[in-house]
Amino acid sequence: MQLLSYDGAAVAVAGATRVWLAPAIDDLPCGDPLKRFVAAMCLYALDVRLELVPGPYSDQRAELYARCLLLSDRAIAAAAALSDAELAERFGVALEQARAKRGELQTEQ
Numbered sequence: 826m827q828l829l830s831y832d833g834a835a836v837a838v839a840g841a842t843r844v845w846l847a848p849a850i851d852d853l854p855c856g857d858p859l860k861r862f863v864a865a866m867c868l869y870a871l872d873v874r875l876e877l878v879p880g881p882y883s884d885q886r887a888e889l890y891a892r893c894l895l896l897s898d899r900a901i902a903a904a905a906a907l908s909d910a911e912l913a914e915r916f917g918v919a920l921e922q923a924r925a926k927r928g929e930l931q932t933e934q
Contacts, residue, residue: 826838826839826840827839827840827870827873827874827882829863829866829867829870829884829887830884831859831862831863831866831884831888834847834849835847836849836850836863836866837850837863837866837867837870839867839870839871839874841874842871844867844870844871846860846863846864846867850863856917858913858917858918858919858922859919861895861917861918862888862891862895862918862919862922865890865891865894865895866884866887866888866890866891868890868891868894869882869886869887869890869891870882870887872890878890888922888925889929891922892918892922892925892926892929895916895917895918895922896912896916896918896922896923896926898930900916901926901927901930902930909923909924909927910923912927
């Protein structure tokens with residue numbers, strides 16, 4: 826079992842073939858930016874367990890994986906004129922994740 830944390834709070838547990846969201850996350854409506862992001866982090870935990878991506882699991886790596894999944898480099902480049910807030914809304918992620926992704930792309934250049 827792998828505990829997943831985000832912003833200092835436990836958000837999910839990933840087992841061998843299944844994940845369980847924390848009630849505070851599970852109760853959010855479908856499409857909620859936080860719920861989508863945590864779900865993407867869960868995919869990373871499962872991919873590590875299945876050895877589809879290199880481990881070990883870390884919440885920091887799971888966040889990076891989720892950003893790459895939800896905010897592709899190509900999509901961000903195509904939406905470069907948008908503010909961080911507009912970017913977050915368009916891609917259904919939290920504002921801090923849109924900022925983090927933009928920052929990652931800037932450091933790569």
